[in-house]
Amino acid sequence: MPKPYPEEFREDVVRVARNRGPGVTLEQVAADFGVHVMTLSKWMRRTDIDDGMKPGTTRQENAELREARRRIKLLEQENEVLRRAAAYLSQANLPKRIYPLVKELTADGIPVTVTCRVLKLARQPYYRWLSHPVADAVLEEVLRANALFDAHRDDPEFGYRFLADEARGSGAAMADRTAWRICRDNSWWSVFGKRRSTAKKAGPPVHDDLVRRDFTADGPNRLWLADITEHVTGEGKLYLCAIKDVFSKRIVGYSIDTRMKSRLAVAALDSAVARRDDVAGCVLHTDRGSQFRSRKFVQALDRHRIAGSIGRVGAAGDNAAMESFFSLLQKNVLDRRSWATRQELRIAIVTWIERTYHRRRRQASLGRLTPDEFETVMTTPALRAA
Numbered sequence: 075m076p077k078p079y080p081e082e083f084r085e086d087v088v089r090v091a092r093n094r095g096p097g098v099t100l101e102q103v104a105a106d107f108g109v110h111v112m113t114l115s116k117w118m119r120r121t122d123i124d125d126g127m128k129p130g131t132t133r134q135e136n137a138e139l140r141e142a143r144r145r146i147k148l149l150e151q152e153n154e155v156l157r158r159a160a161a162y163l164s165q166a167n168l169p170k171r172i173y174p175l176v177k178e179l180t181a182d183g184i185p186v187t188v189t190c191r192v193l194k195l196a197r198q199p200y201y202r203w204l205s206h207p208v209a210d211a212v213l214e215e216v217l218r219a220n221a222l223f224d225a226h227r228d229d230p231e232f233g234y235r236f237l238a239d240e241a242r243g244s245g246a247a248m249a250d251r252t253a254w255r256i257c258r259d260n261s262w263w264s265v266f267g268k269r270r271s272t273a274k275k276a277g278p279p280v281h282d283d284l285v286r287r288d289f290t291a292d293g294p295n296r297l298w299l300a301d302i303t304e305h306v307t308g309e310g311k312l313y314l315c316a317i318k319d320v321f322s323k324r325i326v327g328y329s330i331d332t333r334m335k336s337r338l339a340v341a342a343l344d345s346a347v348a349r350r351d352d353v354a355g356c357v358l359h360t361d362r363g364s365q366f367r368s369r370k371f372v373q374a375l376d377r378h379r380i381a382g383s384i385g386r387v388g389a390a391g392d393n394a395a396m397e398s399f400f401s402l403l404q405k406n407v408l409d410r411r412s413w414a415t416r417q418e419l420r421i422a423i424v425t426w427i428e429r430t431y432h433r434r435r436r437q438a439s440l441g442r443l444t445p446d447e448f449e450t451v452m453t454t455p456a457l458r459a460a
Contacts, residue, residue: 079109080345082329086424087114088121093421106429108446151184155192173203219256221246226262233264280367281382285359289395291321294453295350298326298358298380299396300342302334302365303403308414314403314423315342315365317358318396322452323437324445325399325427326350330420336368343371347378359383361393402431 091103091114100118104111123130162175172193179189190197199216218241225232225240232240238253248256257263291297297320304313315338316328327346331338347353358380360366366384375382385392407426413419432446440448 078348080327080348082341082345083349084117085121086330086420088117089417089421090425091118106425106433108428108433148188151188152192154182155179155184155189159193173200176200177204215256218246218248218252219260222253222256222262223260226257230265234262237262280372281384283359283385283392284357284381284383285385285392287392287394289320291319294319294321294449295353295356296321298346298356299393300339300358300360300366301393301396301400302338302363303400304334305408305413305419307416307419308412309416312416312419313338315339316396316399316427317342317346318399320395322445322449323399323440324432324449328424328427330423332416334365336365336370339365339368339371340374343374343378343380347380354379355381357381357383359385359393361385403427406430 087103087107087109090107091100094100094103100114101111104114107114119128120133122128124132124134126132158179159172159175162172172195176186176189176193176195180186186197186200189195190200221241221244222234222237224244225237229236229240234254234257235250237257238248238250241248241253285297289297289299298317299320300315300317302313302315304311310332312330312332313334314328314330316325318324319326326349327342327344329338329341329345331341343358358375360383362384365371366382372382403423403426407422408419413422433444436442436444443451
């Protein structure tokens with residue numbers, strides 16, 4: 075069964091179809107983007123329903139109904155956690171250790187995430203307790219740290235001596251030296267302490283440089299490159315995150331947004347994975363931008379089983395092959411005219427990528443073939459079998 079097209083891609087195709095010029099048919103637009111004309115018609119009909127131009131249940135209404143059902147189920151689970159916790163803690167003859175209750179609720183079908191959120195517990199200590207029973211000394215250390223953390227959260231201007239006094243007042247006995255050690259290990263210092271440097275430094279790399287400027291690949295989905303570019307419109311900036319397959323120089327995924335957040339890079343990666351077949355083991359090389367070093371992006375790489383690679387600070391040549399694509403985009407689209415709205419620029423970008431760059435622009439490094447033609451020729455069944 076083929077994978078569904080990314081939502082952002084479908085919206086872009088519908089925008090281009092709605093804004094097509096005179097004499098341009100739906101069949102031509104569908105061919106430019108590599109989709110069936112019936113598929114494009116369905117997308118446009120669904121968009122008309124969502125925009126209120128045709129009767130029917132919109133995707134927003136369906137999503138709200140699913141969200142309401144999910145929320146009802148979540149509230150039922152939270153009420154059950156509170157009820158069981160109240161009954162458990164009211165038994166005076168039992169030690170008040172909450173992790174066994176979490177384990178019982180998990181066995182009854184309530185997720186650990188829900189239970190820990192309602193009871194305001196951290197999940198990682200629970201899982202450690204589940205695999206290895208906690209010693210009394212460790213438990214005492216945790217209780218002291220929790221007491222110090224609560225005091226630091228309530229009064230962040232307090233130093234470790236005042237925090238120790240507050241912790242002892244709540245029942246966690248400890249010496250000042252012990253409080254200092256715990257605060258040092260967790261960086262719980264007074265906000266009026268030492269002045270911290272405000273100079274911004276490049277963030278640490280979350281991956282090694284697996285490419286080292288060797289922008290070659292012997293097959294599709296072996297090496298991808300990613301980067302982010304921006305352009306100004308009359309309504310503000312528009313950001314594009316694109317992912318390029320080194321083998322065929324095809325843009326396998328992209329995302330366009332008004333904010334340069336980590337979700338932009340994650341959406342581009344999800345789009346690339348949805349449009350390709352087998353990406354496990356692929357290497358994705360980026361620069362050291364914060365979007366590509368974010369926790370969400372690293373988790374997305376792990377989820378898709380893609381190996382991350384990151385270049386050096388201030389070394390533009392470490393991602394030169396991706397910069398060359400953005401240079402073409404700048405000359406052929408962005409600098410051709412002034413853009414009044416973000417939608418105009420968005421339509422121009424996706425049209426140039428899908429219709430011109432993929433299907434019409436021949437490249438000397440590909441034997442005067444387009445990226446689509448090169449992939450078709452070089453990934454025949456016979457070659458894949460070999």
